[in-house]
Amino acid sequence: MSLRPVVKYIALALAAAILIPAVALVGAYYYVSASLPKVDTLSDYRPPVITRVYSSNGEIIAEYFKERRIVVPVERMPRQLIQAFVAAEDANFFQHEGIDLPSIARAALKNLRAGGIVQGGSTITQQVAKSLLLTPERKFSRKFKEAILAWRMEQRLSKEGILYLYLNQIYLGHGAYGVQAAAENYYNKDVKDLTLAECAMLAGLPQAPSRYSPYRNFERAKVRQQYVLERMVKEGFIDAAQAVQAFEQAIEIHPRENRYIRDAAYFTEQVRRYLENRFGEEVLYTQGLEVHTSMDLDQQLAAQTAVRENLRAHDKRRGFRGPLDILTEEQVGDFLDEQMNGTFADGLAAVTEPVRAVVTGSTKSTVKLRLGRWQAVFDKQQAKWAGSIEVVPADAAPSGNVDGGKTRLPLGSIVEVRLISSEEPEEGALRVELEQPPLAQGALVAMDPKTGLVTAMVGGADFSQSQFNRAVQAQRLPGSAIKPIIFAAALDKGYTPATMILDNPLIYREQAESGELNVWKPKNYENKFHGMTTLREALAHSRNVVTVKILEDIGVGYAINYARKLGIESPLARDLTLALGSSAVTPMEMATAFSVFANGGVRVSPAYIKRIEDRDGRVLESIDPADFSQGLQADQRLLRQEPVRVISPETAYLTTNLMESVVQEGTGWRARSLGRPVAGKTGTTNDLKDAWFVGYVPQLLAVSWVGYDQERPLGRQETGSRAAAPAWVEFMQSALREVAPRHFTVPDSIEFAPIDPKNGLLAVEDAPDLYIEAFAPGTAPTSYSMDKEKPRAEDFFRLDL
Known part of the structure; x- marks a missing residue:
């Protein structure tokens, strides 16, 4: 039999074996490629990026994002960072055209030997294609599409352009997308400042960001870092000596500083709500807005501290309520272990707030405690506000001294304490002070009275416990703090600071619809009457009867309209009780109204956002018309109303001058400690449910409020002067430390x-x-x-x- 037919059939079979797959491959290519996304879209790379909120001094005070990404150009990335990623992920990146067939073959061989996927053969270009243009499904069809797109990308983009996409898009763990976000996350650095050692550690993360996280497992991260350095040596990017030096270099993991998150939360949440309402959730979390606010971060931190410490002081005056909890012997060990892994994970120095401790015994003068791994004690003498303290057996009943009883702390009691020193004791126990979580709430809002810019806003004791912003959302009775508005209205009706009014008992009778006779007898706080009184003296000492007489004379309707033009928008009672602050208002409204007096009669609307830009630097909104070179567009508007004169400079000055007497001679005496001209007014409701202090210097105005969310009396003698003014004073002392004293401007016509x-x-x-x-x-x-x-x-x- 001739071999020629056999050879012929074999040749035909071989040709078919080659041509048929080739034709199929070409057909598949044209079929698949028609449905693929356009590579050209990558030239306008606009991934989700962070919206950042800044203080007035440029500090970042909040970030909002779905993917924490900060896009940076390749030029800002260290050369060794790029080399590290290339060596670790795609050694032939600068040679291949999107697909590295030898690498794919090597990976396939290793996977066959291992009986599973242990190594991938994707190039950096393929990874970019998968991340930006395809779904993450693990199918051959997706890999085929990926290869086509990678080849196309190489035809249209430069290598630097592909690296730009890759190094800004890649996920590197703990919410960080891209090398800039990762540099901030792990080292608290800008990417341009990274060392070779830090670059190599970052380049080791893409394979398994969670497994090789420097946070979670630093040793694994070091192993991966060594691998990257060895790859860099092999590819000729560095020499062996550099690799050894980089590996031995000490790397400190410095998480991004979030000190502002807690203390600025009420302010930044107000900003977030506005942005979401104005631009929508998608824009807020993905489009990288740059939001410049009016917050002075130093003032904000001082305000939050002042509110917290004032609430603690008020709470101590109310007495000790007893232990927060009582643990069994078995529970104590778990509690202390949790503290070491949580509260004290970074040592004593990192603890700045009060912490919880377990009562373990006592001596004649001290109470013994355990917190974390430390022994601690507090002096009973220091804790006199808790009364006579006795440590009793674990099965005894606990008690506090709120109702005048003796404080009893069973063994195993949980109490709150504050560290006196954050240093490790050389011997003996830590010294601490007894504390107690306050029940009352407080608010403080500060603003520049000339511009209306809000420099600090505290809406409660702790944002993590309550997100309700009492500075702008809580409508509470202002009590006597409303009186300067009534007196200002009277000045415009012909009264003068020297006008005499008789402070004497009054009786008002009104027939109710039911036929019942209602009787109202307004009285002064101290239940005394003082006879002939000047307008100045009446405000300085907050005389209720005089204020009621003035309101009756000028008319309730007139006074309400006056309050409206000053900025009070809440409903106001149309009766004489308005003189005593019977209508609820917000602290922000009070700040707005009083700023008119401080600003010479001109009302400025409060503003906490100064400018909003999009990711390209285009101004979207601003309080400064100069930001818009060609006028306001449809999507551009001012963030507040223009200033408007609502009362005369003379009335504004006289009202301020009357409130200076409140500070110098009357209920606002605590503000004298500032040692500079201050105008202010206390506010206390008849039932002591709300305490206020509203005050200002020429450069800064602040409102302090204290009360319970579920309204109840603050306690005996807890007036505006005692309960609210201390927070105001503490805040102002800090805020004005570098501000020179200044007298209030006196109009020439006075x-x-x-x-x-x-x-x-x-x-x-x-x-x-x-x-x-x-x-x-x-x-x-x-x-x-x-x-x-x-x-x-x-x-x-x-x-x-």
């Missing part, structure tokens, strides 16, 4: 005259008790005290004759 305090008339030069009073133009009295002139008709009600 007149000054000597006044007899007994009757409000002009005093002769040698009168023993005269004082100099300020008046609006033409309102100073023209009669002298010695004339004994009868009151004018328009003064009749004010004298209550």
Whole structure:
């Protein structure tokens, strides 16, 4: 039999074996490629990026994102960082055209030997194609598409362009996408400042970011770092000596600083809500807005500290409520172990807030405790606010001294303490002070009265416990803090600081619809009446009866309209109780209204965002019209209303001047400790449920409020002066430390005259008790005290004759 037919058939079979797959491959290529996404879209790479919120000084105070990514150009990346990733992930990157067939073959052989997938053969280009253009499904069809796209990418993009996509897109663990976010996450550095050792450790992460995380397993991260350094030596990027030096270099993992997150949370949450409402959730979390706020971070931290410490001081005045919990012997060990892995994981120095401790015994003068691995004690003398303290057996009943009893702490009791020192004791026990989580809440808002820019905002004791922002959301009774608004309205109705009003008992009777007779007897806080009183004295000492008389004279409707133009928007009671603060308002409204007095009669709307830019630097919103070179576009608008004059400079100054007397002579005396001109007003409700202090210097205004969320009395003598003013003073002392004292500006038209305090008339030069009073133009009295002139008709009600 001839071999020629056999050879012929074999040749045909071989040709078919080659041609048929080739034709199939070509057909598959054209079939698949038609459905593939366009590679050209990668030239406009716009991945999800971080929205960042900045303080007024440029510090980052919040970030919002779905993927924590900061896109940076290749030029900002260290050359050795690029070399490290190339050596570890795709050694032939600069030679191949998207697909590295030898690497694929080697990977396939290793996978066959291992009986599973132990090594991938994807190039960097393929990884970019998969990440940006395809789904992550593990199918051959996806790998085929990936190869086609990788080849196309190499035809249209430069190697630097592909690296730009890869190094900004890749996930590197702990929420970090891209090398810049990872550099911040692990080293708290900018990517351009990374060392070779740090670059190699980052380049070891793509294979398994969680497994090789420097946070979770530093030893594994070091093993992977060594592998990358060896690969870099093999590829000629570094020499062996450099590799050894880099491997031996000490690397400190410094997580990104988040110190601002807790203390700035009420402010930044207000910003976040606005952004989401204005631009939508998708833009907020993916489009990299740059939000510049008015927050002064130092002031914000001082405000939060002042509120917390003031609430703790108030809570101690109420007494000790007893242990927070009581643990069994078995539970104590678990509790202490958890503390060492949590609260004290970074040592004593990292603990700045009060912590919990277990009562283990006592001596005559101390209570013994355990916290973490340390013994601790607090002096009973230091804890006098808790009364007489006795440590009792574990099965005894606990008690506090809120109701005047003796404090009993069973063994195993959990109490809160504050470290006196963060240093390890050389011998003996840690010294601590007894604390107690406060039950009352507080708020503080600060603003520049000239611009309306909010520099600090605290909406509660702890954002992690309650996200309700009491600075802007809580409507509470202002009590006497409303009085400067009533007095300002009276000044515009002809009253002067020297006007005399009789402070005497009043009785108001009203027939209810049911026929019942309602009787109201307004009274002063101390239940005393003081006879003839000047307007200045009445405000300085917060005289309720005088304020009610003034409101009745000027009219409730007039006073309400006056409050409205100052910025009070909440509903106001249309009766005489308005004089005593019977209508609830927010701290932010009070700040807005009082800023009119501080700003010479001009109302500025509060603003906490100064400018919003998109990821390309285009201004979207701003408080400065100059940011818009060609006027406001459809999607561009000012973030607040323009300033508007609502009262005269003279009335604004006189009201401020009256409130200076509140500080110098009356209920606002605590503010005198600032040692500079201060205007302010306390606020206390009749039932002591709300305490306020609103005050300002020419450069800064702040409002402090204290109360319970579920309204109840703050306690005996817990007035605005005692409960709210200390937080205001502590905050202002910190905020004004570098601010020079300044007097309030006096309008040129203000007149000054000597006044007899007994009757409000002009005093002769040698009168023993005269004082100099300020008046609006033409309102100073023209009669002298010695004339004994009868009151004018328009003064009749004010004298209550």
